Amino acid sequence: MQHFLDIHKTDPDALRSMIDTAREMKSARNGRxxxxxxxxxxxxxxxxxxxxxKPSTRTRISFDVGVRQMGGETMVLxxxxxxxxxxxxxxxxxxxxxxxxxxxxxxxxxxxxxLEMADYATVPVINGLTNRTHPCQIMADVMTYEEHRGGIxxxxxVWSGDGNNTFASWAHAAGQFGFDLTFTGPETLDPEPDxxxxxxxxxDPERAVAGADLVVTDTWVSMHDPQSARERRHNQxxxxxxxxxxxxxxKPDALFMxxxxxxxxxxxxxxVMDGPHSVIWDEAENRLHAQKAILRxxxxx
Ligand code: CP
Ligand code: NVA
Numbered sequence: 571m572q573h574f575l576d577i578h579k580t581d582p583d584a585l586r587s588m589i590d591t592a593r594e595m596k597s598a599r600n601g602r603x604x605x606x607x608x609x610x611x612x613x614x615x616x617x618x619x620x621x622x623x624k625p626s627t628r629t630r631i632s633f634d635v636g637v638r639q640m641g642g643e644t645m646v647l648x649x650x651x652x653x654x655x656x657x658x659x660x661x662x663x664x665x666x667x668x669x670x671x672x673x674x675x676x677x678x679x680x681x682x683x684x685l686e687m688a689d690y691a692t693v694p695v696i697n698g699l700t701n702r703t704h705p706c707q708i709m710a711d712v713m714t715y716e717e718h719r720g721g722i723x724x725x726x727x728v729w730s731g732d733g734n735n736t737f738a739s740w741a742h743a744a745g746q747f748g749f750d751l752t753f754t755g756p757e758t759l760d761p762e763p764d765x766x767x768x769x770x771x772x773x774d775p776e777r778a779v780a781g782a783d784l785v786v787t788d789t790w791v792s793m794h795d796p797q798s799a800r801e802r803r804h805n806q807x808x809x810x811x812x813x814x815x816x817x818x819x820x821k822p823d824a825l826f827m828x829x830x831x832x833x834x835x836x837x838x839x840x841x842v843m844d845g846p847h848s849v850i851w852d853e854a855e856n857r858l859h860a861q862k863a864i865l866r867x868x869x870x871x
Pocket of ligand 1 (some may be wrong): 625627628630699707829830831
């Protein structure tokens, strides 16, 4: 029984084997209809709870479909419909859920909620995004990079924009997978200080992306950010928009990624999102395959 809480808390060999498993499982499906089960059904008899305290399209659907392809059952729960949203403690929720289900995936606000869930659950807990990190996303992103370009170790990844939760998981992945990571963005939206060691910071976006193998961005206003900060954030982040000019400053065969949902023509232009460097749809698809491997690792099946 193993939790998947964050990339830096997970053994690098385990991370590597999850990426390998994800790629094998993807290729074994060989384009068959989405609703048909995999040849092996490692989650047969397993019940998985998917709890969402924030909106989701990709995480929700990819986990749901992935569990079912592996022969398991899911329950998609909204935090506000549970007693959790009405005063029951996280610890008590974790204890009770552990009597009904074999694994809990939770998307929540505070990291402390995730950690308390993991402390009190007697079944594995997966981090489906908190205000601080988004590890499942970056597992899919590493898988996507390697599908297109081979090993990510030693490559240069540049993040342009807000130093947010998705960036934090990229920073954790840089250490575990051995790639170079540069952050370019305004000082006011820097990543958390504990992430600064092991990354480069360059305030000039064109200089930062020079030699980049991969350019990544994300929304300028995350789900946990107050809407009142929207205009200020947009003003500060506009110089860091990923557009064709910025992509032209990276390596000619550089890839572009965005975890989605995107605000087209804010953090990235449609020309880049729909252009030749972009692998955003593969990235979204690979959430499914990467998470299937994470689920198997957590359950040891
Ligand atoms: N990228 C991602 O996690 O998307 P959702 O918010 O739609 O789950
Ligand atoms: N940084 C974004 C990611 C969404 C998948 C957010 O937290 O809203």
